Amino acid sequence: MGALTVLLVAVPLAGCLAVLAAPEGAAVRLGTAASGLTLLVALAMAAAFDYGGGHRMQLQVDAPWVPAIDLRFHLGVDGVSLPLAVLTALLTALCFVYSLRYVPEPGRPRALTALLLLLEVGMLGTFVALDLLLFFVFFEVVLVPMYALIAGWGGPGRGPAAYKFILYTLLGSGVMLVGLLVLFAQTGTLDMVALIDRQGAGMASWVQVLGFLAVAGGLAVKAPMWPLHSWLPDAHTEAPTVGSVLLAGVLLKMGTYGLIRIAVPMYPDGAAAVAPFLGAFAAVGIIYAALACLAQRDLKRLVAFSSAATWGSYCSASRPSPRWASTPPCSATSHMASSPGCCSSSPAG
Amino acid sequence: MTAALIIVLPFLAAVVGLLWGPRLPFGPAGIAVVATGASTVLTTLVALGQFADPGVAEAAVVFTPTGDIPITLGTRVDGLSATVAVMVGAVALAVQVYSIGYMRGDPRYSSYAAFISLFTAAMLLVVLSADLLTLYVGWEVMGLCSYLLIGHYWYDRLTSGAAVKAFLMTRLGDVGFLFGIFVLGYGAGSFRVGDVLAAAGEMPEYLVVLGTLLLLCGVVGKSAQFPLHSWLPDAMVGPTPISALIHAATMVAAGMYVVARLHPAFLAAPLTLNVLGVVAAVSMLGSALAALAQDDLKRVLAYSTISQLAVMGAGLAVGARPAGVFHLLTHGAFKALLFLCAGAVITAVGSNLMSEMGGLRRGMPVTFWTMTIGLAALIGLPPTSGFFSKDAIVAAAERAAGGGAWFAYSPISAISGSVAWIVLVAVLATIAATAAYATRAWLRTFFGPARFRTAIREAPPVMRWPLVVLAVPSLLLGFFGLPVESLRPEAASSLLALLCAAAGALLVYAVWRFDPAADPVRALGPAARVFARAFGVDELYDAAVVRPTRRLARGVLDLDLGVVDAAVVRSGRTARSLGGVLRVLQNGNPQLYVTGVLAGALLIVVSVAVLS
Numbered sequence: 001m002g003a004l005t006v007l008l009v010a011v012p013l014a015g016c017l018a019v020l021a022a023p024e025g026a027a028v029r030l031g032t033a034a035s036g037l038t039l040l041v042a043l044a045m046a047a048a049f050d051y052g053g054g055h056r057m058q059l060q061v062d063a064p065w066v067p068a069i070d071l072r073f074h075l076g077v078d079g080v081s082l083p084l085a086v087l088t089a090l091l092t093a094l095c096f097v098y099s100l101r102y103v104p105e106p107g108r109p110r111a112l113t114a115l116l117l118l119l120e121v122g123m124l125g126t127f128v129a130l131d132l133l134l135f136f137v138f139f140e141v142v143l144v145p146m147y148a149l150i151a152g153w154g155g156p157g158r159g160p161a162a163y164k165f166i167l168y169t170l171l172g173s174g175v176m177l178v179g180l181l182v183l184f185a186q187t188g189t190l191d192m193v194a195l196i197d198r199q200g201a202g203m204a205s206w207v208q209v210l211g212f213l214a215v216a217g218g219l220a221v222k223a224p225m226w227p228l229h230s231w232l233p234d235a236h237t238e239a240p241t242v243g244s245v246l247l248a249g250v251l252l253k254m255g256t257y258g259l260i261r262i263a264v265p266m267y268p269d270g271a272a273a274v275a276p277f278l279g280a281f282a283a284v285g286i287i288y289a290a291l292a293c294l295a296q297r298d299l300k301r302l303v304a305f306s307s308a309a310t311w312g313s314y315c316s317a318s319r320p321s322p323r324w325a326s327t328p329p330c331s332a333t334s335h336m337a338s339s340p341g342c343c344s345s346s347p348a349g
Numbered sequence: 350m351t352a353a354l355i356i357v358l359p360f361l362a363a364v365v366g367l368l369w370g371p372r373l374p375f376g377p378a379g380i381a382v383v384a385t386g387a388s389t390v391l392t393t394l395v396a397l398g399q400f401a402d403p404g405v406a407e408a409a410v411v412f413t414p415t416g417d418i419p420i421t422l423g424t425r426v427d428g429l430s431a432t433v434a435v436m437v438g439a440v441a442l443a444v445q446v447y448s449i450g451y452m453r454g455d456p457r458y459s460s461y462a463a464f465i466s467l468f469t470a471a472m473l474l475v476v477l478s479a480d481l482l483t484l485y486v487g488w489e490v491m492g493l494c495s496y497l498l499i500g501h502y503w504y505d506r507l508t509s510g511a512a513v514k515a516f517l518m519t520r521l522g523d524v525g526f527l528f529g530i531f532v533l534g535y536g537a538g539s540f541r542v543g544d545v546l547a548a549a550g551e552m553p554e555y556l557v558v559l560g561t562l563l564l565l566c567g568v569v570g571k572s573a574q575f576p577l578h579s580w581l582p583d584a585m586v587g588p589t590p591i592s593a594l595i596h597a598a599t600m601v602a603a604g605m606y607v608v609a610r611l612h613p614a615f616l617a618a619p620l621t622l623n624v625l626g627v628v629a630a631v632s633m634l635g636s637a638l639a640a641l642a643q644d645d646l647k648r649v650l651a652y653s654t655i656s657q658l659a660v661m662g663a664g665l666a667v668g669a670r671p672a673g674v675f676h677l678l679t680h681g682a683f684k685a686l687l688f689l690c691a692g693a694v695i696t697a698v699g700s701n702l703m704s705e706m707g708g709l710r711r712g713m714p715v716t717f718w719t720m721t722i723g724l725a726a727l728i729g730l731p732p733t734s735g736f737f738s739k740d741a742i743v744a745a746a747e748r749a750a751g752g753g754a755w756f757a758y759s760p761i762s763a764i765s766g767s768v769a770w771i772v773l774v775a776v777l778a779t780i781a782a783t784a785a786y787a788t789r790a791w792l793r794t795f796f797g798p799a800r801f802r803t804a805i806r807e808a809p810p811v812m813r814w815p816l817v818v819l820a821v822p823s824l825l826l827g828f829f830g831l832p833v834e835s836l837r838p839e840a841a842s843s844l845l846a847l848l849c850a851a852a853g854a855l856l857v858y859a860v861w862r863f864d865p866a867a868d869p870v871r872a873l874g875p876a877a878r879v880f881a882r883a884f885g886v887d888e889l890y891d892a893a894v895v896r897p898t899r900r901l902a903r904g905v906l907d908l909d910l911g912v913v914d915a916a917v918v919r920s921g922r923t924a925r926s927l928g929g930v931l932r933v934l935q936n937g938n939p940q941l942y943v944t945g946v947l948a949g950a951l952l953i954v955v956s957v958a959v960l961s
Contacts, residue, residue, distance in 0.1 A: 163921075164917065164921075167921070168917065227913045230913050230914035231917070291906075292902065292906050294898070294899070294902035295902035295905065
């Protein structure tokens with residue numbers, strides 16, 4: 001059954017390559033077909049999933065990739081990542097349906113389609129990766145097409161907005177990479193399932209705090225957590241509609257997903273120590289962003305700030321508790337899974 | 350099963366109506382009326398079943414195993430929910446039929462009818478739900494529907510503002526409501542209504558008090574009680590049938606219904622009862638006085654709704670649940686009637702203002718007589734329904750206030766004696782004020798010289814019939830309470846109430862007789878202005894909440910641009926200017942580079958020579 005998970009990433013990738021070879025006129029249709037097929041794969045995964053065992057990894061593939069650094073091609077889903085993967089596939093397919101009728105200025109549908117499919121590879125890969133390095137690679141794959149979408153198809157202020165987006169989030173990724181390397185240095189493995197099972201065993205408390213700060217800090221930029229959010233309103237305002245949809249609907253969820261999947265279970269002591277501050281930032285963020293929404297006159301900026309406010313609710317929902325590592329809180333996940341619907345449909349309208 | 354069908358039918362009508370409304374064989378009206386009618390018939394059947402065989406019938410399935418307290422989806426039919434459901438169904442049906450005439454030619458009638466169906470379904474869910482959390486779902490859907498329906502004429506700025514206000518003010522209370530559900534649910538270990546009621550007596554008192562106080566926040570918001578009342582008069586800008594629906598059968602009634610539903614829990618919390626009593630006393634008298642000075646007929650009725658709901662709240666606070674619920678039912682009938690009559694008058698005259706009405710009794714006899722019945726019931730004149738239900742509450746308040754000397758009756762409510770006295774005095778004063786404003790509205794609308802210029806015609810049959818049908822229960826519903834001992838009129842209390850009512854009505858009549866063309870409220874002098882502005886509560890909220898929040902929001906936006914974002918942008922600029930310093934060396938001039946290389950080489954050679 002692991003083949004489905006591979007297909008989930010492989011189909012959009014193949015679609016991306018095929019689109020590059022296709023004529024300009026057929027590109028969007030080809031892209032729609034590829035994303036539709038991806039959605040079918042995601043639905044098949046949802047059908048094959050054993051809901052009784054939602055807490056353990058299913059539909060796994062685990063093959064050695066670069067044995068020298070113990071890098072494995074390890075994919076799989078559990079109850080947290082499956083809904084997010086299905087949702088990502090759905091949103092991307094919807095974006096393509098929208099693009100069938102409307103390609104933003106300055107046209108060039110082939111490039112747009114290829115970028116969107118590459119974006120989908122990155123987003124889906126992030127949700128199904130079970131190897132830290134693989135996770136990081138997919139996480140980074142997302143940034144480049146999104147930068148290109150904003151810079152290429154964005155509004156009048158696209159240049160600065162795209163720079164701000166890529167520099168700010170790359171800075172966050174860099175900090176996160178440090179945290180991931182700390183994990184590797186301390187435990188000698190990059191396998192996420194093994195790391196989650198360890199629950200931070202063998203790591204000193206201060207190492208955990210530092211590691212958690214690095215990972216969560218990096219992800220907080222992506223999430224975005226107040227006060228690291230200021231790239232978001234600009235990116236949202238300038239991005240083309242499909243970009244805004246995926247930005248609000250999926251990209252922001254990747255940060256929170258990383259927090260739930262990596263930061264908290266792998267550094268439980270660190271999480272417990274930092275949680276109150278995280279909660280405080282989240283609480284400030286909710287009210288701050290809500291007030292910013294209230295005074296906002298630009299609809300897309302309003303959506304951006306409302307995304308920032310919603311993140312605060314996920315974060316307050318996912319406060320660490322002793323039961324955490326084994327059973328991720330369903331409230332945060334369901335909230336994450338439900339919000340893209342509303343957040344990302346508004347830019348489309 | 351039947352109970353579930355009662356909720357599902359209007360819900361399906363709403364879905365179908367929203368999707369295909371205009372393309373249905375009988376138009377959007379057909380499905381809305383048929384579904385609401387079928388649902389009403391079913392509620393009647395269920396209520397008759399309850400009458401024949403009283404008891405609690407629960408049907409529930411475990412819906413969501415949350416890992417903690419499960420959420421159940423189910424219905425609970427007992428005497429209370431069955432009777433209130435009949436009232437909801439009947440009023441909703443009357444409103445749907447009446448709307449066919451009232452909204453004729455409206456381009457968005459289809460969505461309007463569908464939203465009313467959804468509203469009805471949500472209210473029925475609140476009434477029949479067996480689980481507090483599913484009750485909350487219905488509660489919130491009603492909030493949404495009220496927003497949509499009050500804002501039916503959304504292109505008018507006043508209307509959209511009123512819709513937002515209604516939504517926000519009720520939402521404010523709902524936050525407390527939700528947490529109240531959590532507290533009671535965790536205290537009882539279950540969200541099932543039956544379990545919560547059973548556990549209410551055994552829970553620690555602080556939990557019950559906290560839970561019910563939080564619930565009360567939501568009730569105050571939904572039932573438009575002080576201090577969250579000011580959305581209701583503004584909501585009058587919506588279509589008149591909506592006012593009838595919101596103010597008689599749904600929404601505002603839901604608040605008091607929940608108190609009645611969870612009454613045992615409230616009785617176990619003396620502090621909550623006292624708060625409810627004081628809130629009710631302030632709301633009933635304040636809004637009755639505000640109603641006295643309004644010129645807009647619908648606003649008179651809106652303030653009277655706040656006042657009458659407070660009377661119900663007072664009844665519940667002094668422990669008289671049957672009396673409170675009885676008043677909820679009779680009020681549902683006569684207030685729906687009054688609003689629909691007001692709608693007929695407004696469409697005939699083309700204005701909401703009583704200063705542009707007068708002398709209408711000749712042109713609109715049916716509306717005149719039905720509205721007279723409605724106003725008589727509002728005042729509480731015998732033998733209308735309002736007389737019986739209001740009297741039961743006055744009698745209960747008397748008992749709670751220590752009238753036990755007359756009745757040798759031990760109070761069943763834990764409300765304190767002084768609060769009970771406040772409640773009793775407020776109820777009697779409210780009865781006088783109610784008689785005054787009802788008489789004023791009656792005289793200003795139907796008597797005196799005509800102050801309008803259009804030709805007056807009676808409303809079309811489709812609007813007239815609901816009036817006649819609703820007038821019957823407004824007149825006769827009171828007699829259905831006679832078999833119940835606590836609802837029978839008592840000599841002392843009914844005499845007291847009637848004296849108060851007569852004083853209020855006669856006073857207004859005397860002033861009006863003096864000059865039938867002028868507004869009798871002028872006799873109040875400067876106080877009339879204060880009453881007309883409802884004691885300036887809105888101005889206070891505007892100054893204390895709305896404007897500071899707006900200022901704060903603008904401040905946050907400035908802070909975001911000026912500090913949070915500026916820090917990011919400036920760090921970028923700083924990096925660039927630092928780069929500018931280093932760029933001086935990288936100026937592209939080969940001579941400089943070669944000079945540098947030579948100088949470096951020289952430096953190395955010299956240092957090697959010196960150090961070795």
